[in-house]
Amino acid sequence: MKELYNQLFQNHVTKNNVSYTYMDSIQRDIAIGSWEVNLQNNEVTWSAMTKTIHEVEQDYNPSLEEGINFFLEGYDRELMSILFNRAVNKQEPYDNEVQLKTAKNNIKWVRIVAYPVIKNDATQKVIGVIQDITEKNKTLLDLKLKEELIRTTFDNAPNAMALVSLDGQILTSNKSFSDYLGYTKEELIGFPINTLSHSEDIDVIPQNIKDLIAGKSNKFQCEKRYIRKDKSIIHCLLSVSILRDENFKPVHFISHIIDITKRTIANKKVETLLKTTKLQNERLLNFAHIVSHNLRSHSGNIQMLLDLMYSETPEATNNEYVPLILEAVHQLSETIDNLNQVSTINDNKEQDLQRCNLLDFTNKAISNFSAEIKETKAIININIEQDIYVLAIPAYLDSLLFNFISNALKYKQDHIPPEITLSAEQSNKFIKIEIEDNGLGINLDLHKDKIFGLYKTFHNHKEAKGLGLYITKNQIEAMQGKVKVKSKINKGTIFSIYLKYETN
Structure with missing residues (x-):
């Protein structure tokens, strides 16, 4: 046994001019250091690995007090003092994990194991080992934090x-x-x-x-x-x-x-609403058929009476009113034809759209405002070529042109005559129609998301009802088109309407 002890502890190897025992080499390889406190001569012995853990020079020889003072001031240092005194006085071994501050001021977690060596009921020595467990504790702490994060995320x-x-x-x-x-x-x-x-x-x-x-x-x-x-x-x-x-x-x-209870209930309400809406639409469609049929009969009767007046009593038609009445009846008949067409539209599919001359529809729309144009001294600019055709529902095309021109006149600035410019150009997919005015404009920062909303108004005008733009947008979309708007307060507004044309 003595020979084995000498082999482990006394036989030396030399590396970098530093002498190591064989046990020192083993300790270095397994990163565990040994230490000893001889109570007979108060001599403290640290192995090479113990000195490495404490980050001191290999020729460093500590005292008992210095060794204790390496432990972190406060709880850890006090605990080590108490445990060491118990090992000396009560022969109690200990095994604890504590923190120490190295000679280079690095904080480490270490495991300290100590055993009292007893002879004649008196403690002769306290021997032990020290292991650097900083990385292990760091890993455990990281794992604990991750587990806590997962648990907190799960619970909350x-x-x-x-x-x-x-x-x-x-x-x-x-x-x-x-x-x-x-x-x-x-x-x-x-x-x-x-x-x-x-x-x-x-x-x-x-x-x-x-x-x-x-x-x-x-x-x-x-x-x-x-x-x-x-x-x-x-x-x-x-x-x-x-x-x-x-x-x-x-x-x-x-x-x-x-x-998803609320969503499910809402979906059922939507389904019920869709069924109700479908039924109401069918009733409205029937109503539209009836109205258009009856109006067609009445307009036909008026047209026939006017024809009789021209043929049997031509002298009665020789005044300025009868031609106006005849023109009004003609426009009424055309409106009824358009209404009848709208009433027969089902899903507004492409085959329901008709090829319409844009300039003709524009001129007809402007003619409806001849009185207002004269009264307001409005300037109307039309930059639309005669050969531009769009695919549209005639009644909808009439309606959207009427609404945009009406708004341009209605929301004019008080101190300048209104100026309205209607233009059109062809792109790969659409005919782009622009209707530009110099009116009051719209605050898009405030109203951008609701400009085409139902019952949304943007000016304190007595005739503003918030219906026109809502209806117009839906008509444009029903014709598979789209609409955009640019506007500045007191500068004017540009509505850009995109409608398909025959090639597309």
């Missing part, structure tokens, strides 16, 4: 989450899961999750569960109803995934549910 997630065993028992759940179902977290532990399902939905997921366990899928999602503790029903979007161990063996399921 806004959506309900639960861990479910492979046989369907709830292992744990978060607060949202408890709140959704009206149970406490403690009540849900061990609860068979299937007993919470609506009776008609119990068989929704068994095959999906089998596929998860068999590794055929990683997750699945479905809509499902659950019964709350108070017997009320909630509609949920259920997502289930499976957790596996390092051998790919299933461990448990992770269930994630989102309460």
